[in-house]
Amino acid sequence: MSHDDPTHGAGDLFVIGATHRTAPLAVREQLALVTKSPAVVHAELAAIPEVREFTVLSTCNRLEFYGVAADAAAVERAQAAFCALQGFEPAEFQKFRLQLRGRDAVLHLLEVASGLDSQMLGETEIFGQVKEAYAAAQAGGFTGAVLNRVFQKAFQAAKHVRTHTAITAGQVSVANVAVDLALTIFGSLAEARILVLGTGEIGEKTARAFKSRGATGLAVASRRLERAAELAAELGATAFAFEERAGRLADFDVVVCSTAAPAAILDRTVAAAAMRRRPARPLFLIDLAFPRDIDPAVAELENVFLYNLDDLAKIAEENRVAREAEISRCRALLEERAGTLWRHVEGLLAGGRSAGGPTQAVRSPV
Amino acid sequence: MLAGLTDRQWLWGAAGFYLAGLLLGVVSMLRSGKPSGVATYALLVVGYLAQFVGLGLRGRAEGGCPLGNPLEICQFTAWSAITLYLAIGVTFRSSLLGTFTATFAAGLTLLSLAVPAWDATRRSHIFGGNPWIEFHAALALFSYGVFALLALTSSMFLLRHYSLKSKHLGGWFSFLPSILDLDHIGVRLLVAGVVLLGAALAVGSVYWVRDPDSVGVLKLAATVAVWAAYTVALGLRWRSRLLARRFAWTCLALFAAALLSLGPVDSSRHPDTDPSPRRAAGLSPR
Numbered sequence: 264m265s266h267d268d269p270t271h272g273a274g275d276l277f278v279i280g281a282t283h284r285t286a287p288l289a290v291r292e293q294l295a296l297v298t299k300s301p302a303v304v305h306a307e308l309a310a311i312p313e314v315r316e317f318t319v320l321s322t323c324n325r326l327e328f329y330g331v332a333a334d335a336a337a338v339e340r341a342q343a344a345f346c347a348l349q350g351f352e353p354a355e356f357q358k359f360r361l362q363l364r365g366r367d368a369v370l371h372l373l374e375v376a377s378g379l380d381s382q383m384l385g386e387t388e389i390f391g392q393v394k395e396a397y398a399a400a401q402a403g404g405f406t407g408a409v410l411n412r413v414f415q416k417a418f419q420a421a422k423h424v425r426t427h428t429a430i431t432a433g434q435v436s437v438a439n440v441a442v443d444l445a446l447t448i449f450g451s452l453a454e455a456r457i458l459v460l461g462t463g464e465i466g467e468k469t470a471r472a473f474k475s476r477g478a479t480g481l482a483v484a485s486r487r488l489e490r491a492a493e494l495a496a497e498l499g500a501t502a503f504a505f506e507e508r509a510g511r512l513a514d515f516d517v518v519v520c521s522t523a524a525p526a527a528i529l530d531r532t533v534a535a536a537a538m539r540r541r542p543a544r545p546l547f548l549i550d551l552a553f554p555r556d557i558d559p560a561v562a563e564l565e566n567v568f569l570y571n572l573d574d575l576a577k578i579a580e581e582n583r584v585a586r587e588a589e590i591s592r593c594r595a596l597l598e599e600r601a602g603t604l605w606r607h608v609e610g611l612l613a614g615g616r617s618a619g620g621p622t623q624a625v626r627s628p629v
Numbered sequence: 630m631l632a633g634l635t636d637r638q639w640l641w642g643a644a645g646f647y648l649a650g651l652l653l654g655v656v657s658m659l660r661s662g663k664p665s666g667v668a669t670y671a672l673l674v675v676g677y678l679a680q681f682v683g684l685g686l687r688g689r690a691e692g693g694c695p696l697g698n699p700l701e702i703c704q705f706t707a708w709s710a711i712t713l714y715l716a717i718g719v720t721f722r723s724s725l726l727g728t729f730t731a732t733f734a735a736g737l738t739l740l741s742l743a744v745p746a747w748d749a750t751r752r753s754h755i756f757g758g759n760p761w762i763e764f765h766a767a768l769a770l771f772s773y774g775v776f777a778l779l780a781l782t783s784s785m786f787l788l789r790h791y792s793l794k795s796k797h798l799g800g801w802f803s804f805l806p807s808i809l810d811l812d813h814i815g816v817r818l819l820v821a822g823v824v825l826l827g828a829a830l831a832v833g834s835v836y837w838v839r840d841p842d843s844v845g846v847l848k849l850a851a852t853v854a855v856w857a858a859y860t861v862a863l864g865l866r867w868r869s870r871l872l873a874r875r876f877a878w879t880c881l882a883l884f885a886a887a888l889l890s891l892g893p894v895d896s897s898r899h900p901d902t903d904p905s906p907r908r909a910a911g912l913s914p915r
Contacts, residue, residue, distance in 0.1 A: 433799075447798065448793065
């Protein structure tokens with residue numbers, strides 16, 4: 264069976280859509296289901312009788328329709344219906360379109376769920392997004408024997424790849440690398456007290472990364488106290504005046520600096536004074552500012568660990584390279600699973616055809 | 630003999646399992662870049678049980694705790710360290726602590742078995758049939774096992790500290806526990822060791838007061854010095870005078886001194902007791 268022939272036999276598994284690999288951001292913005300709820304798209308697709316099963320996956324990096332269609336024309340009708348809904352010219356959509364069928368569609372889903380097709384290689388957020396998309400379609404009764412099988416096996420494959428390869432090892436963003444380092448020092452963030460000095464974008468991102476990974480004791484200090492209070496409110500943190508930083512330094516375990524100050528705002532004397540008040544507890548200083556906020560001589564102090572933007576970026580880059588080195592191993596694992604799964608799906612599709620109707624359980628709640 | 634194996638064969642078996650745990654940890658790190666946590670733990674459990682049988686056979690032959698020669702002292706110390714690892718190691722199972730403990734246990738047990746002189750003779754009835762003296766000796770050696778584990782966690786602390794300061798965080802370093810966890814476990818082990826050795830000395834002192842000649846001066850001085858040094862280290866740690874790297878280095882240095890003290894302690898035990906050949910003590914030939 265050819266996977267490239269768009270006109271071949273009835274009852275085929277397909278995926279159509281646009282991803283960060285096929286479409287630029289401006290196009291993805293137009294295609295994104297921002298103003299339309301997935302339920303509206305589900306209703307549009309459900310109105311096409313030849314589309315037997317479907318699931319819509321919409322993230323910032325991709326919009327994909329996975330489905331089982333009676334024929335190639337049904338796939339085109341589904342695409343036309345979506346373009347009409349979004350007000351997007353079908354001919355224009357063709358330019359950016361990802362279209363895969365059969366085994367290739369299966370392999371694509373496995374790679375997407377495993378984070379192999381993500382812009383940030385190996386990220387795990389996509390796994391949850393695929394799960395949510397599948398759950399929504401399943402709840403609406405839009406999945407049947409084929410998609411249920413394919414998605415459930417995709418989740419198993421993604422877990423297998425994450426467990427047996429290093430594709431998710433190490434963080435690849437500066438903010439998450441900083442959080443990982445804090446865990447390397449403190450073991451847990453539950454009791455760690457974190458101070459964010461400055462409200463620059465990267466500092467804010469890092470603060471959010473700490474918050475999302477379980478940190479609760481956050482505080483923000485900035486020259487603009489109202490901005491510090493604003494960010495603190497968003498983070499569920501406390502805010503205080505920038506001038507108090509030196510006196511309160513000893514109260515914190517992690518300090519994230521990202522101010523626009525032209526010279527260092529934390530020097531060795533201040534840090535040494537803070538350490539004298541908390542000698543048994545390490546102090547982790549993260550300098551994300553340019554020019555640097557923290558005097559490099561602070562790193563010489565016992566129990567003080569200082570990392571600047573370059574240090575974190577270097578670690579993130581090393582992790583990214585390590586993840587890329589795992590791609591071939593992951594692909595080999597997923598190819599094998601996709602092959603086995605596709606053979607099983609072919610049987611299901613053949614069963615659906617011989618029965619002369621939709622695959623089992625389609626469009627009824629499972 | 631048990632299951633057709635002599636006490637030494639059981640002990641060799643135990644050493645083999647500890648060595649296998651070490652090799653497995655190293656090979657796993659080289660091949661997959663991560664420690665074989667569960668497998669190493671399982672090998673240490675099997676080795677621990679084999680060593681328990683080996684030491685048990687010796688204890689039965691002796692009719693008391695098997696601490697009659699350097700081999701038995703080394704074996705008992707390694708066994709104590711493994712006991713503690715099995716108790717606290719669950720928390721660190723996926724880290725390198727298992728491989729570190731396997732290294733220590735394999736090294737000490739293999740060395741003790743490989744030196745014929747250490748098991749050529751053994752003192753029998755060294756406790757004079759007094760279970761309290763036996764308890765004192767066992768407790769003292771168990772505390773050495775605690776200090777051994779403290780030395781291992783201190784080594785891990787120094788490696789973790791180096792990795793954080795030098796910003797080399799990948800590879801083997803990524804499997805070290807957090808620096809704060811290592812510091813906390815170090816303090817807890819130090820407290821446990823000081824309390825255990827202190828209790829052992831307290832029990833021993835009751836009999837020493839009754840009969841000062843029963844304990845050699847060298848032994849008395851060495852054991853009290855070891856306990857006092859660890860107690861001072863603990864006091865300084867509590868007062869935040871001995872922290873981080875200095876604390877870790879101190880724990881390593883003290884353990885080296887404690888190991889060296891075993892020589893004078895063993896040689897000055899019961900100077901009036903004649904060494905008896907191993908066969909006469911009911912043990913298997915080497």
